[in-house]
Amino acid sequence: MGAGFRASMNWLHTWAGVVVGAVLFAIFWMGTLSVFDREIDRWMMPETRLAPVAEPASLDRIREVAQALAGDAPSLFISLPTERQPVLGIGFRKDGEFVSRNVDPATATLLPERGTLGGTGFIFPFHFSLNIKLWSIGYWLVGLAAMAMLALLVSGVIVHVKIFADFFTLRTDKKAPRVALDLHNVTGVLGLPFHFMITLSGLIIFVLVYFPNAWQGTFPDRAGYFKEAFGSYSRPKANQPGDPMSLDALSAEAVRLWGGGTPLYLRLWHTGDANAVVEFRRSYEDRVTMNTDTLYLDAATGAVLSRQTQQPIMTAQRFLSGLHFIQFRHWTLRWIYFALGLSGCVLIATGFLFWLESRRKRHEKQGLKGLGVVEGLTIGATTGIILATLSFFIANKLLPPGMAERQSYEAWAFYLLWAAGFAHGWIRRGQAWAEQSWAIAAAALCAPVLNALITGDHLARSLSKGQWAVAGMDLALLALAAIAALTARKLQRRPATTSRAMPGRAQGSTRGSTREGRQHA
């Protein structure tokens, strides 16, 4: 395990990074935003910016509202409001499609159709599936990228011998490759426990997606395994009209059975039938472990039909999932996750930058073309996706409410801008960095202005009304605008480093960078 092993790890780190870096950045960027997905929802769905209510409308009233909309749907879904999501949700299947609507918990009235996928419907699923549904390709790509991330972390630690010294090293006065490498090392080493934990736990969430046949040697069939592991309950319809108990009384019974635990959502099976069942899923707001505690109550009598809890190892799996999902109430930790997620983005971007800057001179001398391809890829993958995200937010404000297929146009605004970000990166090369940074600054400034103009919730108002989600999103956008503008200015003052620049001007002395360049060649 001498130099040969380290050389192999160096090769693995370099090329795995270049090949999957773009996908990894997208996953980390979307994951970082997903930390605040419900807050993004509030910003994107102004009709849901409701003040929290102390006494929400009765569940029986909500059932009537849902029933009126759902007709004879086989099951109804009701999610209860939380601190981060002040609306009730109802859902059901109609003509093969899942319909979901928001309900004002104070008045039990339907809110207008969302017309947007929002943070929870677009950004969050993008994080784990790239929103590619065909043959679950998205899941597998994300899984492969996550395994590559773990391999990158391990090989990165092996490559960097001076790991302790790297901890304290950030030389901003040095040339670009050195700064990129220092920043890569600082975020990589400082964030190592987080990056390893978040990547591994992300894989563990989908343990049965990635190892779909793990039951093969233990159970005769998949259904047998699922029954033991998750044990859902169902019973056939009686085909006779039933006399259901009050949902509020059933909910109180669930709380009593859980010793004070509150429900997160409920599902009504066979509504109106004598064999109707109400399923209660326990909230995990107060703990890391995302329990799967489920109660099935007889809708007519309130008798417990089935009660599920998890066994120890499954609880460990739910704990690791909870570490990743952060559905618990803890604002400090939520911000720390956000900051560490951003540090992951910096880690990936600086890895790319170091690859580019340490090769630029040599590749120019040898007339190699690969650098331009990777530079365009890096630009589209980093500044491009940030710009695309902002275009998604701006489209959300500019598209008229009530427009048909409104959410698809929002998604298109994202994908078109993202594609344009890559194209621009490949065409403009080095100049694209500053140009896209200016575009980010302008777009990030534009979004809160549009929010103020269209919804009326400008910063002074959202702050004074305690609309922290809306104010936080506006402030984050303004901070992004400031950072992007500063970056763009700094980039434009720097001597040009592209192949189009005069050969003599490119990068000046590279005495400090040749050593690292050789290491990573």
Next chain:
Amino acid sequence: MADIASSPPRWQPAALLVLRLLAVIVGGYYLTAALVSLGAAGMAGIGLPGSEAVVLAAMLGFLVYLGLLIWGFAERRMRLLCLVFLGGPLLAQGLLYLQAGG
């Protein structure tokens, strides 16, 4: 550190590199998946509840796969590599088949 540059990995031929990538990434996955199924059966065999054994084995599977990936890109003996990543999944699947039958 300086000798790293002077001893590049000898995987220059593209065909060998493609073979390695396929063997390690695809073969490594199939080997891991088979080991997960076998491991779950083994743990269930010594008394762990079946569904618990499956989850534990599958969670450990990610670390096993990670180990195989690292080794697969460091190992220079191509024959050993092919033996493990092509023969391994076949052997493990065979064992699984026997175990399920018996």
